[in-house]
Amino acid sequence: MDSRQSRPLAFSIDFEPFCEAMQESIDIPENFPRFDVESELSHNAEACLELLFRHGVSATFFMLGWIAEKFPRIVRLISEAGHEVASHSFYHRRLTGLSQQEAEEGMRRSKETIEDLLGEPVYGFRAPDFSLPCEGWMCDYLAELGYLYDSSSVATAIRDDYGKGWTRAEVHRLPNGLLEFPIPTKTLPGGVSLPVGGGGYFRLFPFVLTRRWLAACPDRATYLHPYEIGGDYPQDIDMSFLRRLRHTRGNGRLDTKLAGLFDSFDAMPVLEYLRRFHGLDRNA
Ligand SMILES: [Zn+2]
DSSP: OOOOGGGGEEEEEEOOOOHHHHHHTTTOOEEEEEEEHEEEHHHHHHHHHHHHHHHTTOEEEOOOOHHHHHHHHHHHHHTTTEEEEOOOOOOSSSSGGGGGHHHHHHHHHHHHHHHHHHHHHEEEEEOOGGGOOSSSHHHHHHHTTOOOOOOOOOOOOOSSSSOOOOOOOOOOOOOOOEEEEBBBBBOOOSEEEEEOOOHHHHHHHHHHHHHHHHTSSSSSSEEHHHHHHOOOOOSSOOHHHHHHHHTTTTOOOOHHHHHHHHSSEEEOHHHHHHHHHHHOTTTO
């Protein structure tokens, strides 16, 4: 048997432009274009689609709603290539920094915009910067809107911007019925939990460690960003040395690591993973 068959992995891309993704982490001048980024998004989308096609992999694209509104061609291209399109809220703003009305609008309007564009239900949600708290009204609101799963939780205390209160590393059902797919973590001696397998953690950790840690996880998920795969992002933003290392090292040069990932694991969209291994309603 192909060893990958016993090692499923949910593969996703948080589809956002570099500048907008960074705007709450680094100082970006107000006049720097955040939303006039069609060439960046188009180039990186094509790179993502080409990579996935080459490896015969389908993925989930967590899409910002405004991109579906302003650049529908890109979102249709992704959907027509057979990938799942889910919601990454409407704008890339941490939910915890928004009023309840703004956060609700992000969750609702992104779902509606993508559904209107593609004519298909959107089942999944991931909060910008994983900023969904475990406790409170937000998870219940996602369920009310008709989302079937969320993948915003990271059981780690090493980041202030991540949503608080999550402790479980495996897929589990919340009391409101929503399935939660956590980002994998590795607990080191001493008790510190490190996120594994996504974004900067994927770019910066040696692949041999990522593979070993992912293989040991009860449920496996990896996420990347379009600029990490396509390598097109503004080079002239001021960043400290450490910020530049964290956000850009390896961008556009992940082919070998990704080939290793797809050789080692059976990558699939989040929705398919949940249907096959966690009993998500097959009709959904
Ligand atoms: Zn994001």
